[in-house]
Amino acid sequence: MTMSSMPDQLLTPKQVADRRADAPHTSMFARMLLRAAVLRRRRAASALLAMIVAAAVATAMMNLYVDVQAKLRTEFRNYGANVVIVAKDGRSLPADALASVESVLGARTLAVPFSYAVARTPGGQSVVVVGTDFNRARQLNHWWKVSHWPDAPNQALIGMRAASVVSANRQPFELTFQGKAIRLAPAGMLQTGAGEDSRIYLDQSEFQNWTGVAPSTIEVAVNGTAAEVEDSVRQLARFLPSADVRPVRQIMEGEANVLNKTRATLYASATLIVLTSALCVLATLIGWVFDRRRDFAIMKALGASERLVNGFFAAEAAALGVVGGILGFFIGIGVAAWIGRVNFHAPVVPRFSVFPYVLVGSIIVALLSAILPITMLGRIQPATILRGE
Amino acid sequence: MFSRLVYESFRHQTRRKLLAGIAITMGVAVATAMIAVATDIGDKINRELRSYGANLVVTPQEDTLDVEVGGINLKPPSDGAFLNEADLPKIRGTFWHNNIVGFSPMLPVTVKVGNDSKDVTLVGTYFNKALSFGKQDFTTGVRITHPWWKVEGSCRDGRRAPPGRIEDFQGGCGWPSDDSQNILVGERLATKLEKKAGDKLEVSGRELTISGILSTGGAEDDQIVAPLALVQQIIGKPGAVRRVYVSALTKPQDALAVRDPKTMSPEVYDRWYCSPYVESIAYQLQEVIPHSHAEQIRQVAQNEGTVLSRIKGLMLLITFAALFASALAVSAAMATAIYERRVEVGLMKALGAGNLAVSAIFFAEALLLAIVGGIAGFSAGALLARQIGRSIFDSQISVEPVLFPIIIAIAVFVTFAGSAAAIRGAVKFDPVFALRGEG
Numbered sequence: 165m166t167m168s169s170m171p172d173q174l175l176t177p178k179q180v181a182d183r184r185a186d187a188p189h190t191s192m193f194a195r196m197l198l199r200a201a202v203l204r205r206r207r208a209a210s211a212l213l214a215m216i217v218a219a220a221v222a223t224a225m226m227n228l229y230v231d232v233q234a235k236l237r238t239e240f241r242n243y244g245a246n247v248v249i250v251a252k253d254g255r256s257l258p259a260d261a262l263a264s265v266e267s268v269l270g271a272r273t274l275a276v277p278f279s280y281a282v283a284r285t286p287g288g289q290s291v292v293v294v295g296t297d298f299n300r301a302r303q304l305n306h307w308w309k310v311s312h313w314p315d316a317p318n319q320a321l322i323g324m325r326a327a328s329v330v331s332a333n334r335q336p337f338e339l340t341f342q343g344k345a346i347r348l349a350p351a352g353m354l355q356t357g358a359g360e361d362s363r364i365y366l367d368q369s370e371f372q373n374w375t376g377v378a379p380s381t382i383e384v385a386v387n388g389t390a391a392e393v394e395d396s397v398r399q400l401a402r403f404l405p406s407a408d409v410r411p412v413r414q415i416m417e418g419e420a421n422v423l424n425k426t427r428a429t430l431y432a433s434a435t436l437i438v439l440t441s442a443l444c445v446l447a448t449l450i451g452w453v454f455d456r457r458r459d460f461a462i463m464k465a466l467g468a469s470e471r472l473v474n475g476f477f478a479a480e481a482a483a484l485g486v487v488g489g490i491l492g493f494f495i496g497i498g499v500a501a502w503i504g505r506v507n508f509h510a511p512v513v514p515r516f517s518v519f520p521y522v523l524v525g526s527i528i529v530a531l532l533s534a535i536l537p538i539t540m541l542g543r544i545q546p547a548t549i550l551r552g553e
Numbered sequence: 554m555f556s557r558l559v560y561e562s563f564r565h566q567t568r569r570k571l572l573a574g575i576a577i578t579m580g581v582a583v584a585t586a587m588i589a590v591a592t593d594i595g596d597k598i599n600r601e602l603r604s605y606g607a608n609l610v611v612t613p614q615e616d617t618l619d620v621e622v623g624g625i626n627l628k629p630p631s632d633g634a635f636l637n638e639a640d641l642p643k644i645r646g647t648f649w650h651n652n653i654v655g656f657s658p659m660l661p662v663t664v665k666v667g668n669d670s671k672d673v674t675l676v677g678t679y680f681n682k683a684l685s686f687g688k689q690d691f692t693t694g695v696r697i698t699h700p701w702w703k704v705e706g707s708c709r710d711g712r713r714a715p716p717g718r719i720e721d722f723q724g725g726c727g728w729p730s731d732d733s734q735n736i737l738v739g740e741r742l743a744t745k746l747e748k749k750a751g752d753k754l755e756v757s758g759r760e761l762t763i764s765g766i767l768s769t770g771g772a773e774d775d776q777i778v779a780p781l782a783l784v785q786q787i788i789g790k791p792g793a794v795r796r797v798y799v800s801a802l803t804k805p806q807d808a809l810a811v812r813d814p815k816t817m818s819p820e821v822y823d824r825w826y827c828s829p830y831v832e833s834i835a836y837q838l839q840e841v842i843p844h845s846h847a848e849q850i851r852q853v854a855q856n857e858g859t860v861l862s863r864i865k866g867l868m869l870l871i872t873f874a875a876l877f878a879s880a881l882a883v884s885a886a887m888a889t890a891i892y893e894r895r896v897e898v899g900l901m902k903a904l905g906a907g908n909l910a911v912s913a914i915f916f917a918e919a920l921l922l923a924i925v926g927g928i929a930g931f932s933a934g935a936l937l938a939r940q941i942g943r944s945i946f947d948s949q950i951s952v953e954p955v956l957f958p959i960i961i962a963i964a965v966f967v968t969f970a971g972s973a974a975a976i977r978g979a980v981k982f983d984p985v986f987a988l989r990g991e992g
Contacts, residue, residue, distance in 0.1 A: 214885060217878055224874070232867065239863055242856045243605070280622040290620045290627065307851040329618055357610055357848040362619040408741075413770030417701045418605035425601050426864050428945040429594060433871045436583045436937075437878050444882035447576055451889030499874075507866040 196476065197483055200456065207455055211448035212488050218441030219492020219526045220499060225434035226518040227500035232430065233423055235508040237387065240419045242306045245276070245383035247397055250408045256378035257407055265382055268403050269396055273386050276300040277379035279371060283339040283364075285330050292363045293339065295371025295379070304385055308360070312352030314367065319351035321365040327353055330364065339364070346374045390420055438529070446533040449481060453537040460541055461549035474538050481534035482527050489526030493519055555910075559917050569890045570922065576886030577926025578933060580879030581964050585934025587875040588960075589952045590941055591868040597946045598864050599802045599857070603654050604700045607798035608831055608854040611636065611838055611847045625775070626661045626674040635793040638781065640842045644799065645686035647837040652802040652829045655697030658794040660784050664757040666777070667746055674776045675736075675756060677784025682731040695778075696728065698800045702773070704728050704737060706750035706765025727765025731780045735764035739774040757787055799838060799847075803831040805858035876963075883964075884971025887922075891915060891975035899984040908980045915976045919968045927964035931957055 201208045249265065251257045256279070265275045279295040298313055298321070314321055322331060327350070331337045336349045354360055372378060386396045393411060401409040453460075460473055468476075497514045504512030563570055613634035620627040636658075644656055660677035679694030695702055706727020727750060729735035736756070738748060743766050748754055750765050756777065767778055785791050804810075810830040814822055826833055831854045835847035849855075901911055935952040942950030 210885060210888070214881060217881055221874055221878065228867075236860065236863065239856070239860050242859065244852060282620060282622065282627060289618065291618055292620055292622055305852075307855040309851060325616070326618055356852065357850040357854070358852060359619060359621060361848075362621075410770055410774075413701045413703075413768075414606055414699075416770075418602065421604045422598060422601045422860065422864075425598065425945055426867075429590065429868065429941070430871070432941050432945065433587060433590070433868070433875060436587065437871075437875050440580060440583050440875065440878040440882050443576055443579055444878065444885045447572060447882065447886035447889050450572060451885070451892055454889070454893050503867070503870050507863060507870060 193476070193479070197480055200459070200480060201483075204452070204455060207448070207452050208484075211445060211452060211484055212491075214441055214444035214448050215484055215488025215526060215530060216492040216495060218438055218445065218529055219489045219522055220496035221434065221437045221441060221492075222525060223493045223496025223518060223522050224499040224503065225430065225437075225496075226521065227497060227512055227515050228503060229427070229430060229434075230515065231500070231504065231512045232508075233389075233427065235504070235510060235512075236423060236426065237389075237419070238510075240415075240422075241385050241387060243415050243419070244305050244307070245385050246393060246412050246415045246419075247384040247386050247400070248410055248412055249382040249384065249400060249404060250410075251380045252406060252408055254380070255406075256380050257382065257404070259378065261379070261404060261407070262382060264403050265384060265400060268399050269384070269386060273384055273396075274300060274304050275382050275384045276304045277368060278381040278383065279368065279375075279377050279379040280381070281341055281371075281375045281377050283341040283375075286338055286340075287329075289329055291326055291330060291339070293341070293371065293375075294363050294365050295368040295375075295377070296365055297368055298365075301365075304383060305356075307356065309355040310352050314351035314365075316349075316351070317367075318346075318348055318370065320348040321352055321354050322350045323361040323363045323365075324353055324355045325361045326364050341375045344374060346370075390416065442529045442533055445484075445530060446536060449530075449533050449537045450540065453477070453540050457544055457549055460544050461546040464544065465546040465550060470542065473541055477538055477541055478531060478534055481530040485527035485530030486523065488530070489523040492526065493522045496522070555914065555917070558914055559921065562914075562918060563921070566894075569893060573886045573890040573922055574926050574929075576882050577922060577964060577968060578930040580883045580967070581927050581930025581960060582933035582937055584876050584879045584963065585931050585952060585956065585960055586937035586941065587872045588956060589934070589938035589950055591865075591872040592953070593938075593942070593950045594868045595861060595865050596802070597942075597948070597950070598861055600654070600948075601946075602857040602860060603800050603802070605853050605857065606701070606850075607657070607698045607800045608803065608850050608857065609799040609801060609835055609838065609847055610850055611797040611799060611842055611845050612795070614844045614846045616846075621661075625672065626663050628663075633795075634844070635790065635795060636797065636842060636845055638785075638792045638794050640845075641794070641797060642684045642686040643841040644797075644838060645684075645689055645691065647834070647841055648826065649801065649829050649834050649837060652834065654800040654802060655693040656797050656799040657693065657695045657698045658781055658797045660781055660788075660793060660795050661776075662784060662788050664777075664787065666754065666756055668755070673742065675784055675787070676773070676776055676778050677781040678778060679781055680728050680731055682781075694731070698798050699769070701769060703768045704765040705768065706763075729764040729780060732782065733764075733780060734759075734783055735762045736777050736779040736783075737765050737767040738763050739776050739778070740766050740768045741774045742776065759787065797842075798850075799834075801831070801834050802829065803834060803854065803857070804829045805862050806830065806832075806855070880967045880971070883967045887919060887968055887971040888975040891972055891979055895979050895982050896988075898979045898982055899986070899988050902984040903988060911980050912976050915972060915979070916969065919972045920965060923965040923968035924961065926968075927961040930964065931960050934960075 249257070249261070262275060262277050266273070276297060281293050282290050283293045285291060302313060310321065330339070331350045334350050336347055338345055338347050348366070354365065368379065386393045393416065397409050397411055463473055500512045501514065504510055613636050615634050617628070617633040638658060641656065641658060644650070644653060647653070657678050662675050663672050664675045665671065666673040681692050681694045681696045683690065683692050685691070704727040729737060736754070738746070738754065743749065746754070748763055750763055752763050753760050754763055767773060781794070785793055809821070809825055809828070810832050812825065814825060814836060817825060831849045835849055838847040839845055898911055938950045938952055942948055
């Protein structure tokens with residue numbers, strides 16, 4: 165604490181000169197940087213901590229900024245289909261429509277076919293019967309509250325309200341469509357609070373055997389940004405000229421709204437945190453200058469120019485920025501991964517591409533924070549300091 | 554003497570105090586703003602989620618099945634039960650009426666349209682209807698509950714509707730008024746009928762004016778939407794409503810929410826009734842509207858809870874990060890400010906001050922700084938929160954006054970914690986070195 169540099173053992177000037185004869189002259193600069201950090205460990209550590217916090221928060225934010233949107237989009241996909249393909253003029257879609265939708269959009273989509281018919285109960289009531297692929301419908305419509313999914317032939321999923329009409333006591337029941345009758349066993353109840361409650365759902369192939377009606381609607385959940393969804397809509401429209409392909413605006417707009425607001429809030433918070441961390445770096449650097457005013461006074465007394473001293477301090481700040489940036493980056497990735505696990509129950513993929521930004525940003529923050537301390541450096545008068553005032 | 558020391562220290566060492574003061578102010582401001590935003594974000598995002606549309610639907614208790622395929626309603630208009638339009642304003646009389654953003658009645662009927670007498674679904678509803686309940690006046694309708702509906706039509710002064718939110722153009726270009734005989738035609742139906750805004754259309758024998766073309770991306774694109782009163786006239790059933798969509802701000806579902814109110818003990822029931830769960834709001838809607846059945850629209854209601862809790866969780870974690878960064882900044886500034894004054898400590902100790910007296914002076918200074926910085930920071934943070942609210946959510950984020958003592962307490966605590974190590978170092982510092990100038 166008392167003196168900044170103390171030789172390990174006493175050497176004659178000749179020995180010192182000999183020892184350093186073959187070392188390049190520039191190493192003095194690096195040596196001073198390193199010694200300063202080693203000797204003032206606590207001070208350097210607290211400046212570094214501030215730098216690390218700033219860099220870690222920035223890294224975590226940049227990681228989350230991209231990933232949170234992707235994660236929230238996955239949550240939004242729970243709202244169900246965002247694109248609907250409907251055959252024009254009440255006809256059916258071509259038989260290969262589902263296959264072509266899947267070939268166009270690839271793996272990131274879930275497409276569910278639906279076909280509709282109005283059947284009659286023995287009592288003469290009209291009821292809408294829908295044929296679909298239960299496995300797919302189950303994945304697409306997470307919000308469907310289903311007591312039991314059909315798993316055997318001739319089982320049907322019955323909407324809450326339809327149930328009271330066709331099968332109040334959960335007995336098998338009969339439906340007729342254009343004179344053809346079918347006998348169905350209720351597998352479970354479906355509750356959604358919307359139109360589905362009045363319908364009866366059947367397996368697509370059984371439905372088609374009975375009614376001869378092929379799917380007229382395909383509901384698609386396209387993952388991705390608004391632009392990607394638009395793009396998919398255009399591709400599908402080109403591929404299926406006989407159908408209307410349209411985005412579900414209710415879903416798309418709600419999603420865009422919430423995402424934009426969340427993104428803006430994240431951004432504002434990240435800015436505030438980085439600003440606060442910069443303030444912390446600034447406070448620490450001011451303390452550091454004060455702490456080492458004797459070192460700088462000695463440097464000046466030994467003939468160092470103003471520029472050299474400033475450059476030295478700036479180099480110290482930059483070195484702090486580099487080390488803080490690197491450590492902060494890795495901590496930030498860890499924090500982002502942790503937030504991903506705790507909050508979204510899914511890992512956040514580390515993005516190493518943000519590393520250059522974090523590093524350059526840290527150096528800039530460190531240098532900006534160094535401006536005020538450097539002006540203080542200029543005011544150091546070697547004579548007064550060395551006299552001990 | 555004690556107070557004079559503290560006072561003089563503030564008078565003469567303005568620069569040092571300024572740095573610490575600014576750090577505390579900024580730290581507290583950021584903390585206040587972040588806490589305010591984090592506590593309010595749930596409500597704000599909840600409102601944004603309302604752009605997904607209504608999360609509750611009220612239907613008559615004894616209703617026949619809906620027979621609807623591809624947007625065409627096949628149910629005969631005489632079939633089934635109706636709700637009474639006169640009961641609807643009572644929705645504003647429920648316990649959670651402040652959480653009800655809006656509601657829209659719907660009356661779908663099948664009508665013959667045009668010269669070739671095609672079957673088309675005509676839906677009667679409120680667009681932006683002025684109603685009153687007790688002393689409250691309010692407006693409600695699809696423009697609130699179905700914000701994704703877009704209408705293209707000429708304004709009264711001939712201008713086109715500007716893009717943007719509904720609230721931005723109250724004039725409502727193309728939207729019919731609720732007491733008019735004007736209608737909206739879905740965009741696909743309009744293409745089929747070769748009609749555009751301003752044309753006349755014959756709907757079951759009546760000549761009606763198309764005030765705008767409606768685009769929703771849903772079934773309404775093949776339908777006609779008209780003021781509720783007009784549709785009631787057409788089918789000759791005044792006051793009839795098939796169903797009501799209600800858009801309400803709700804609390805994410807938890808274990809209590811899904812319990813059956815009939816099996817609850819009175820205290821649990823009160824707690825359930827007084828929480829804005831979608832289930833309890835549905836229950837209250839059934840209470841005020843006779844012979845009705847209210848149900849959550851699971852697609853909207855179930856998902857908003859997850860989205861909401863994710864975003865709230867995220868903001869909470871970020872708020873912790875902000876608090877940590879602020880605490881660090883305050884500590885660093887305090888440590889620096891105290892470290893610079895070791896010589897003073899040496900002098901004080903040389904003159905006979907004990908460790909306790911020296912620490913007391915420093916802590917008193919820190920306390921003063923924390924309170925002044927805390928107050929300034931709290932006001933700055935409140936302004937900051939308001940600014941964030943206004944620029945991101947177009948609405949106020951207000952800082953609860955309850956937060957004030959908490960924030961000040963946190964500021965004092967963090968300042969003390971930050972100073973403690975530095976004060977200990979200063980007190981332990983040998984006066985001999987200090988006075989010899991080897992600080």
